[in-house]
Amino acid sequence: MARIEHVALFAADPHALKDFYVEALGLRVILDNSKASPPGYFLADDAGVAVELIGRPTEVPAVDTRHVCHIAFIVDDVAAARADLEARGLTFEDDTAVDNETMTTAFFRDPEGNRLQIVKRPRPLVS
Template sequence: MLKRIHHVAIICSDYKLSKNFYVNILGLTVVKEVYRVERRSHKLDLSVGGLYQIELFSFENPPERPSRPESRGLRHLAFEVDDVAAAAAELNAKGVVTEEIRVDEYTGKMFTFFTDPDGLPLEIYES
């Protein structure tokens, strides 16, 4: 029945800051951007690796996330990269702080975490 994940929706507190982060720092491609007057809300559709996958929303006064990352619900969003160390170095050069690179004890693949402007936990994981 289910074929794949269609998209992930992210609600941000500062639309301009988050748009800059996802587009200019992470390098995602803008597919479509709209402002919904009746909701006073931006909606930015972003492409990851050529596939439409992320919707970035802004809403007035969204509630904060309960905790990081062990709160109930979605734990984090992971992006696949060819080289975790190189990707982390590129993020660090752009002012994004990444955690120490770790190795998944089950797969042997490298990974690390960082956060978006709202503290949403993001991961880069070796392909």
């Protein structure tokens, strides 16, 4: 069974957008990547639902959804989940797969073309 882990959004000004979500909606910063390139933040509500804000690089058009604008689902086994989804006819982006000490992840598109991600982390992003 998969559960939604986070939703990611591009932000022209991730610092200001982070402030809006914190001040207007009561989310809290759970991961500060403000010094990364591009900068960003993970925010969460009290139920553990997370929003990832990613600074949009100036060379990336606002409509590019290659690395953002996705829904991420927590799975117990990325390889098994991927095999099941591929058996359903879905195709994965091999060049965006990550398998390191912080996470294992893979991206694909749903039947309508929406970008989705399966992810497993050794430590939950939101606790």
